[in-house]
């Protein structure tokens with residue numbers, strides 16, 4: 246049986262310091278007092294961006310000029326099953342002072358640190374995704390390191406801070422397929438990594454991934470770009486893809 250999904254948008258508002266904005270759910274709503282990314286249900290006839298703009302103004306008095314689709318989650322609560330579309334909003338894409346218009350609380354949080362609670366149950370993976378550095382160095386065999394708001398983070402396949410698994414679009418039982426499953430109302434229960442790493446060989450693959458990301462992806466993606474595709478790094482980063490540098494010795498920043 247296919248359950249009807251409630252279509253929800255939520256905004257990850259970023260400031261110049263790389264912090265992200267959380268707010269608490271007002272009295273009278275399910276999970277009142279829990280922390281969340283500001284947002285809410287998409288109304289009939291509204292685009293997702295319009296819903297982000299309306300909700301952020303209604304709840305926090307912020308004006309949003311642009312927002313990029315980022316991660317997508319399906320979560321089954323006792324009160325509803327929700328399709329959550331998270332959008333990244335960069336510092337130059339929003340304006341205004343935060344005003345709690347629904348008597349909620351707000352807090353700017355650092356990547357990797359999370360000191361308000363309780364958080365809405367569906368949001369744990371989103372917080373982990375936010376702690377993944379934007380640039381990483383290393384390789385698939387030994388794992389990667391990078392720096393986020395809290396300092397150095399190490400990652401690999403086993404028992405590390407964050408687990409990254411390879412995308413293999415040729416196989417039908419792994420992450421590559423899960424990108425497609427999302428459109429088929431999968432609840433993504435099988436998603437067993439905090440992120441996926443991916444090694445494109447051709448520009449066409451980059452385009453394909455960008456198109457799929459627009460439709461929704463449950464975990465962040467780290468791209469290992471060969472020399473020939475380095476020119477694609479900016480496009481990928483603009484879509485929220487993390488870039489792994491497999492060669493340079495330079496110090497990395499988040």
Ligand SMILES: Nc1nc2c([nH]c(=O)n2[C@@H]2O[C@H](COP(=O)(O)OP(=O)(O)OP(=O)(O)O)[C@@H](O)[C@H]2O)c(=O)[nH]1
Pocket residue numbers: 253254255274275276280281282283284285286287320322325327329365366367368
């Ligand atoms: N806004 C928001 N909702 C989230 C997040 N994570 C998450 O699971 N949800 C779920 O998505 C749904 C959003 O509905 P909502 O009640 O906030 O929507 P709304 O503001 O339009 O509510 P309304 O119907 O009272 O006007 C809730 O079931 C909530 O638990 C999040 O980070 N932000």
